[in-house]
Amino acid sequence: MRLQRLVATAAVTALALTGCGGEKIGDTGSTGSSAAAANCGTFNLAINPWVGYEATAAVIAYVAEKDLGCTVTKKDLKEEIAWQGFGTGEVDAVVENWGHDDLKKKYIDEQKTAVAAGSTGNKGIIGWYVAPWMAEKYPDITDWNNLNKYASMFKTSESGDKGQLLDGDPSFVTNDEALVKNLKLDYKVVYAGSETALITAFRQSEAKKTPVIGYFYEPQWFLAELKLAKVNLPAYTAGCDADAAKIACDYPEYDLDKIVSKKFADANGPAYKLVKAFNWTNDDQNVVAKYIAEDKMSAADAAKKWVEANPDKVKAWLAQ
Amino acid sequence: MTTTTAAAVPRPGIRLSKPVKVAAILVAWVLIWIPTHGTHTLSLSPADLTPLHEWLNEVNDTVGANRNSSPIFLYFFNEIRAGIDALVTFVQALISQPSFGRPVPVLGWLGVVAVVAYISWFFGNWRVALLAAGGFVFFGLQGLWQESMDTLALTLSAVAISLLIGIPLGIWAGLSDRFNALVTPVLDFMQTMPTFVYLAPLTLLFLIGPASATIATLIYAMPPAIRITAHAIRSVPRAAVEATDSLGATGRQTLTGVLLPLSKRTIVLGVNQTIMAALSMVTIAALIDAPGLGKTVIKALQTLDVGTAFNAGLAIVVMAIVLDRVTTAASNRVRQVGTTHRFRRPVAAGLGVLTAICCYMSYTYVWAAEFPDQAGVGRAISRGADEVTLWAQTELSTATEAIKNLVTFALLNPLQSLLVESPWWLVGAVVVLLAALIGTVRTAVTTAACVALLIGTGLWQDSMTTLAMTIVATLLVMVLGVVVGVWMGRNRFADRIIRPALDAGQTMPAFVYLVPFLALFSATRFTAIVAAVVFAAPVAIKIVADGVRGISATTVEAATAAGSNTWQLITKVQLPMARSSLTLAANQGLIYVLSMVVVGGLVGAGALGYDVVAGFSQGQLYGKGLAAGAAIVLLGIMLDRIARASSPSNSPKGHR
Amino acid sequence: MTGEAVISVKDLWKVFGHKAELVPRSAELSALSRRELIDRTGCTAAVRDVSFDVAPGEVFVVMGLSGSGKSTLVRCLTRLIEPTAGSIIFEGEDILAADKKRLRDLRRRKFSMVFQHFGLLPFRQVLDNVAYGLEIRGAGKAERIRRAKEVIDLVGLDGYEHSYPEQLSGGMQQRVGLARALAGDPDVLFFDEPFSALDPLIRRDMQNEVIRLHREVGKTMVFITHDLSEALKLGDRILIMRDGAMVQCGTGDELVGAPADDYVRDFVQDVPRANVLTLRWIMRLPRPEDVLDGPELGPDVVVRDAVRLVLAAGKPVKVIENGELLGVVTDEEILAAVTGVEVPA
Known part of the structure; x- marks a missing residue:
């Protein structure tokens, strides 16, 4: 029976505690609705899985919430699934799109569930890169004509007796196999399989001075950590990539754009207007991406910091 | 035919010749390979598609286009989605998400910890109650309270639905041989088909949200519930069932009075396995916006933030x-x-x-609702993990590079060229012959069907590349399994030290250790193999350890009395007697290795794993990814059937 | 046989395997030995063409070595295993014709069975295990408990009502099994090697227990065993099986005194003959030189009980039935029986 008494004592103590328990939930008043114009409603913003995208999305979300009073729901999704969401009404906007002509064809032209909403102002550059130490030590390596000279240096356990060209994230279409073949390069394309794998490879290359050449792109937060040198392939000319099997030129410069769902565009609400007007530079994005990736700030804090430093740009978006 | 008769008549002379025959086949393979290699390899470059892949794409597109008009969606999938959404949202409202107009969930941290501890005590004992309370408080200290609760909510919902459907199906499979035979291949399929393959279609059917994440989880988590329940029902002692029958019990009385009570304990183990399987899906579900710890891991991976990913991964391990x-x-x-x-x-x-009272307080007071901001612990863990990773990357990578090259050049490359460069008909013939030799005609027929279907997927060469890696990884798993397993089986102290590490290896999401592995081994096939070994070896080790420990003390005593030394004891008594455990370990190790093929694709393995990942990422490769997933399943079934045929416990059951 | 049989088995077959039902029908196949049948068809004949009757109140023992088909036979009787061919008549009713419901009813009220491995439910107390059969037939709780307590007393387990099976010794567990079988007050009790798993001393106790219960409740019992001494001790009549077929059926002294073949002879060779045989089996016809004024005994007196008298008499003892002189027994016959030397009958 001692146990029973013990339990009873504990219960009484606990009850006494509740008498002086401290701040109650709801005491501070509801913080949910701020004073701004509240006709924005819910804004479903897809977050594609790379930091540059997250930077763009964070700034748009921050402005939408703070200045327009929207309720922003961020959804972490890969591109394909995000576009799929336009049709089911679960995604309103994708705010950094890299080409994806196949998706445009399917969702904009065929299913008519999405529409383009203009450029983000960012320029996407895809190509082959080497770590800075290599560009320094072998200055002529950035010209593709000299790549065969260095091929044996890039040999790995994966590439047999050829040089290894590390290919990247499966999300992007690459022409690398065709390029290697058509430029008669003594290289083998090895699929690293993820952005993580690429970044780690370049990092190790720089740290241990081991030769690595691989597919990469900008804007990308990692370039702030390590300024990779781009290898110049034969210059891109309009139409040189028309036949996928015969490509022998560099990747085009991508105009990164915004895609929104048809419904979202037709409603023409404040959030849509913001998305449409949004425009900034690669440097802008790199700053925010650096806050997130290097300084480990939360996306919202990073956006806040940039918005407070760039009131003019934000004002310009809202003015339209 | 000669091979099957040889297998049926157990004469010592013939038994000996089996390995010789296998060796003869392998030698013949190499001899034929020399003049024929490089021909009929059925290669397909990563960007190319076969008509089958294109057709699969079209099917996918058609489904997508009809999403909003078809009655199947409006009245079937939408209803299921609504039901599951309601369940998950309710659990989230209880423990993880702001709900009912309040800024916090119904139960704050104090309430959740109290409830968890109480349940653990009630169904378990004081020790696990303390462990549970400690573990949950640790989530808070890590600064991951809300994420952990989101993960818990999703896991519990998926497990609840898995059990609700899985236990009745398992009972049915336990009672009916016919249903069991029907459901087994389906379960094989559910467990080996890579999740990446059905993630996108799921969001098409059930939209983005809790329902899709839950269904993705339960597809993987339900099979253990069904299998183990069926096994439990089947292993109820015959005597008890017969006695009940002899008393004139109806089927229902037998079920509720004997079968269920007597299999309860095993069914609870099924619940355990279901929970573990559900937790292993946490990071993958995050790819379709499932909230929780998985998201933290994936986000951290984007910036290669190993520390943060490790902190979240550690929370998953603790859970x-x-x-x-x-x-x-x-x-x-x-x-x-x-x-x-x-x-x-x-x-x-x-x-x-x-x-x-704790629940009430956590409902009412802020201090008991929101975990006090204590991210210090989490930050310390992250920093520690970062430092260890950095140290390993700089100090060890020369040594690891050497190991990588040794395994790649001595083992992987020769095997891969044999498999990949052989004409398809040669590999097919060798595999079918081996199946017939090791197993029965039936094994050979199944194997031949798998080979034919593999060719049908259009991904023969990628399958062979993946097969080479799978074989090497399984070999390494078995080496580890035998060495560490025997050690643990013979030494209780070693067991106690190693077991938690094995648990961690099994439950720590692979995404967490990909970055250090990439740094140590580069983006190579070997990295994929190492990742698979980390995941698969714990299972094999545990099975071998249990097998060695399960050998009767009398046998060991007798061998010791006969003057065996330790080495003789291990090689002549313990390993031969644990043979069925070794077979099981190889079988499970293989399945686990195959389930890591996709992760391998993320770190340089290429082949089927890359095809699946690319199919998930790019719409026009969807069909190819699906075919690659099917190829993984086929490889799994093929290897599993051959392994099972060679297992000693596979003799047909007699009547009695 | 004596009176109306409780159970009457005719031409019973149980064949396991594919298309098993063809075997008993085919004269050719049914004539094959077990081994030949397996080689020819892959089927195993566990019970081959067995016929016998069990009289009311009788203890009928089926005996054979392991694999002889005796356990399959007893399961066929209550259709725990479905027989392949033949007929089983219980109290005038064809068991094989009974539908599921009727069969359940018979099992609930008319038969019960005691198993080698007890078949107790580990999660139920003794009381609930014993009452389990009553619970299945839907008896009320109070009645169940009353009746269960009654049989628990009967088998000598009072005081253990609330123990769990695993807390009891093997012998006590089998008493629970026995009590469970008795609780439903069945007409026939089937025992499937109930004491094989027990220690010799406990086994002897349990055998005595069965003899006592048989005396007290007078149930018909069908008892399966592989132990000849157990069979002789308990059985009114004994059926010997080998490879699924009947070899001989008769009383204990018939088996010992007149084995049907070498198989049975081998079996009974080590039995202490004096304990089993009656004077009928060892007496001889009177010879002219015999002095016929010695003591008289009946023909069914067991040799063991006659030893002292015959040896003390110093002259031939007359075996008399209904006033008629059947034969005589002298020191010579008695000593031959006691020392186990077989005398040609």
Whole structure:
């Protein structure tokens, strides 16, 4: 029976505690609705899985919430699934799109569930890169004509007796196999399989001075950590990539754009207007991406910091 | 035909010749390979598609286009989605998400910890209750309270639905041989088909949200519930069932009076396995916006933030260990009968009141609702993980590079060229012959069907590349399994030290250790193999350890009395007697290795794993990814059937 | 046989395997030995063409070595295993024709069975295990408990009502099994090697227990065993099986005194003959030189009980039935029986 008494004592103590328990939930008043114009409603913003995208999305979300009073729901999704969401009404906007002509064809032209909403102002550059130490030590390596000279240096356990060209994230279409073949390069394309794998490879290359050449792109937060040198392939000319099997030129410069769902565009609400007007530079994005990736700030804090430093740009978006 | 008769007549002379025959086939393979290699290899470059892949794309597009008009969607999938959404949202409202117009969930951290501890005590014992409370407080200290609760909510919902469907199906499969035969390949399929393949279609059918994440999880988590329940029903002692029959019991009386009570303990183990499987899906579900720890891991990976990913991964490991120990304790408790403590009832009531008070406080007061901001611990863990990773990357990578090159050049490359460069008909013939030799005609037929279907997927060459890696990884798993398993089986102390590490290896999401592995081994096939070994070896080790420990003490005693030294004891007694455990370990190791093929694709393995990942990422490769997933399943079925045929416990059952 | 049989088995077959039902029908196949049948068809004949009757109140023992088909036979009787061919008549009713419901009813009220491995439910107390059969037939709780307590007393387990099976010794567990079988007050009790798993001393106790219960409740019993001494001790009549077929059926002294073949002879060779045989089996016809004024005994007196008298008499003892002189027994016959030397009958 001692146990029973013990339990009873504990219960009484606990009850006494509740008498002086401290701040109650709801005491501070509801913080949910701020004073701004509240006709924005819910804004479903897809977050594609790379930091540059997250930077763009964070700034748009921050402005939408703070200045327009929207309720922003961020959804972490890969591109394909995000576009799929336009049709089911679960995604309103994708705010950094890299080409994806196949998706445009399917969702904009065929299913008519999405529409383009203009450029983000960012320029996407895809190509082959080497770590800075290599560009320094072998200055002529950035010209593709000299790549065969260095091929044996890039040999790995994966590439047999050829040089290894590390290919990247499966999300992007690459022409690398065709390029290697058509430029008669003594290289083998090895699929690293993820952005993580690429970044780690370049990092190790720089740290241990081991030769690595691989597919990469900008804007990308990692370039702030390590300024990779781009290898110049034969210059891109309009139409040189028309036949996928015969490509022998560099990747085009991508105009990164915004895609929104048809419904979202037709409603023409404040959030849509913001998305449409949004425009900034690669440097802008790199700053925010650096806050997130290097300084480990939360996306919202990073956006806040940039918005407070760039009131003019934000004002310009809202003015339209 | 000669091979099958040889297998049927157990004469010592013929037994000996089996390995010789296998060797002869392998030698013949190499000899034929020399003049024919490089021909008929059925290669397909990563960007190319076959008509089958294109057709699959079209099917996918058609489904997508009809999403909003078809009655199947409007009245079937939408209803399921709504039901599951409601369940998950309700659980989230209880423990993880702001709900009912409040800025916090119904139960704050204090309430959740109290409830978890109470449940653990009630169904388990004091020790697991303390462990559970400690584990949950640790989530808060890590700064991951809300993420952990989101993960818990999703896991519990998926497990609840898995059990709701899985246990009745398992009972049915336990009672009916016919249904069991029907459901087994389906379960094989559910467990080996890579999740990446059905993630995108799921969001098409059930939209983005909790329902899709839950269904993705339960597709993987339900099979253990069904299998183990069926096994439990089947292993109820015949005597008890017969006695009940002889008393004139109806089928229902037998089920509720004998079968269910006697299989309860094993079914609880099924619950345990279901929970573990559900937790292993946490990171993958995050790819379709499932909230929780998985998201933290994936986000951290984008910036290669190993520390943060490790912190979140550690929370998953802790949750897995807590849930594992609690359910194991619950299942042990089921076994103890008639030992109810005199004070149990009043204590249960008292603690119940205490728990209710904690719940009330966490409902009412801010301090008990929101975990005090204590991210310090989490930050320290992250920093520690970062430092260890950095140290390993700089100090070890020369050594690891050497190991990588050794395995790649000595083992992987020769095997891969043999498999990949052989004409398809040569590999097919060799595999079917081996199946016939090791197993029966039936094994050979199944194998031949798998080979034909593999060719049909259009991904023959990629399949062979993946097969080479799978074989090497399984070999390494078995080496580790035997060495560490025997050690653990013979030494209780070693067992106690190593086991938690094995638990961690099994439950730590692969995404967490990809970055350091990439740094140590570069983006190579070997990295993929190492990742697979980390995941698969724990299972093999545990099975071997249990097998070695399960050998009767008398046998060991007799061998020792005969003057065996330790080495003789291990090689002549313990390993041969644990042979069925070794086969099981190889079988399970293989399945686990195959389930890591996709992760391998993310770190340089290429082949099927890359095809699946690319199919998930790029719309126009969807069909190819699906075909690659099917190829993985086919490889799994093929290897599993051959392995099973070679297992000694596979003799047909007699009547009695 | 004596009176109306409780159970009457005719031409019973149980064949396991594919298309098993063809075997008993085919004269050719049914004539094959077990081994030949397996080689020819892959089927195993566990019970081959067995016929016998069990009289009311009788203890009928089926005996054979392991694999002889005796356990399959007893399961066929209550259709725990479905027989392949033949007929089983219980109290005038064809068991094989009974539908599921009727069969359940018979099992609930008319038969019960005691198993080698007890088949107790580990999660139930003794009381609930014993009452389980009553619970299945839907008896009320109070009645169940009353009746269960009654049989628990009967088998000598009072005081253990609230123990769990695993807390009891093997012998006590089998008493629970026995009590469970008795609780439903069945007409026939089937025992499937109930004491094989027990220690010799406990086994002897349990055998005595069965003899006592048989005396007290007078149930018909069908008892399966592989132990000849157990069979002789308990059985009114004994059926010997080998490879699924009947070899001989008769009383204990018939088996010992007149084995049907070498198989049975081998079996009974080590039995202490004096304990089993009656004077009928060892007496001889009177010879002219015999002095016929010695003591008289009946023909069914067991040799063991006659030893002292015959040896003390110093002259031939007359075996008399209904006033008629059947034969005589002298020191010579008695000593031959006691020392186990077989005398040609």
